[in-house]
Amino acid sequence: EAxxxxxxxxxxxxxxxxxxxxxxxxxxxxxxxxxxxILGQGPxxxxxxxxxxxxxxxxxxxxxxxxxxxxxxxxxxKIQPAKLEDSAVYLCASSLATGRLWETQYFGPGTxxxxx
Amino acid sequence: xxxxxxxPQALSIQEGENATxxxxxxxxxxxxxxxxxxxGRGLVHLILIRSNEREKHSGRLRVTLDTxxxxxxxxxxxxxxxxxxxYFCATDPLxxxxxxLTFGKGITxxxxx
Numbered sequence: 001e002a003x004x005x006x007x008x009x010x011x012x013x014x015x016x017x018x019x020x021x022x023x024x025x026x027x028x029x030x031x032x033x034x035x036x037x038i039l040g041q042g043p044x045x046x047x048x049x050x051x052x053x054x055x056x057x058x059x060x061x062x063x064x065x066x067x068x069x070x071x072x073x074x075x076x077x078k079i080q081p082a083k084l085e086d087s088a089v090y091l092c093a094s095s096l097a098t099g100r101l102w103e104t105q106y107f108g109p110g111t112x113x114x115x116x
Numbered sequence: 117x118x119x120x121x122x123x124p125q126a127l128s129i130q131e132g133e134n135a136t137x138x139x140x141x142x143x144x145x146x147x148x149x150x151x152x153x154x155x156g157r158g159l160v161h162l163i164l165i166r167s168n169e170r171e172k173h174s175g176r177l178r179v180t181l182d183t184x185x186x187x188x189x190x191x192x193x194x195x196x197x198x199x200x201x202x203y204f205c206a207t208d209p210l211x212x213x214x215x216x217l218t219f220g221k222g223i224t225x226x227x228x229x
Contacts (some may be wrong), residue, residue: 004158042120042204042219043159056216091158105217107158 002026004108006092012114018080021111025073025094031055032069033105034077035091043091049075079113087115120148120205120220128226135192137223139205140185146208148181150190153202153222162190162203167210195227 005024013019025032030051035043046065048055051072060067064083069075079086089112093105123138139148147166151159165172165181165188172179178191192199202222209218 041221042206044219045216048216059216093158104161104164105159107160109156109158112156 004092004094004106006090006108006111008111009109010112010114012116013082014116015084016081018078019082019113020076020078021090021092021113023075023077023092023108025075025092026106029094029096029106030072031095031103032075033093033095034067034075035093037089037091037110039088046077082113082115084115087113089113120207120218122203122205122220122223124223125221126224126226128228129195131195131197131227131229133195135195135199135225135227137190137192137203137225139188139190139220141188141205141207142186143207144183144210146210148179148188148208149206149217150177150179150188151204151206151219153204155201159204192225195225197227197229199225200227201225 007022032049034046036046037043046060047057047067049069052069065079067077089110091107091110093107095103095105120139120141129135145167147164149164150162152162153159163174163179165179176193181188202224204219204222206217206219
């Protein structure tokens with residue numbers, strides 16, 4: 001089966017610019033996650049969707065980050081305006097059904113963002 | 117804050133040797149998972165061990181869990197060059213309505229051919 005797709009793979013922007021990332025989960029997966037992975041650290045959950053509803057966005061910096069999952073399939077994550085500390089890899093993951101934490105999460109290759 | 121702390125931070129071994137990586141955590145958990153991340157790639161789920169399990173095997177992987185010590189270990193036997201990657205433990209905390217999978221900082225494993 002096709003895996004989680006993400007684009008772009010790399011993005012370089014200047015601070016205060018905006019950027020958007022796209023994710024297409026595995027077909028049929030109801031739950032979608034966005035993680036931020038700063039160099040040398042593990043991934044940190046930004047937002048979790050169950051179908052097109054938000055389950056958890058407690059760690060999303062809402063003053064600059066936004067995410068949507070229209071129609072419960074694809075998702076976009078936007079940063080506006082970007083800061084230097086947003087430089088990281090943004091990972092999208094999906095899981096099959098309920099989003100319970102014991103379900104296997106399948107990760108995409110990530111988008112590497114560099115903010116100059 | 118990141119719940120899991122892996123040890124060591126980096127490990128270099130010869131192909132064919134065993135690699136042991138440790139993870140310690142702070143609060144009670146439902147389960148603990150190990151993930152692998154190859155350079156420039158996403159994470160791949162390796163194995164999940166529940167809080168009522170003590171040991172689990174999957175191919176060349178062996179995971180143990182000691183809830184009294186709040187620690188887990190991942191053993192890779194007969195390592196291969198392809199095992200070179202970063203390994204993360206991730207914990208599913210017991211409490212909290214919005215509990216989330218919390219990853220450690222990872223261990224960098226290098227397997228020399």
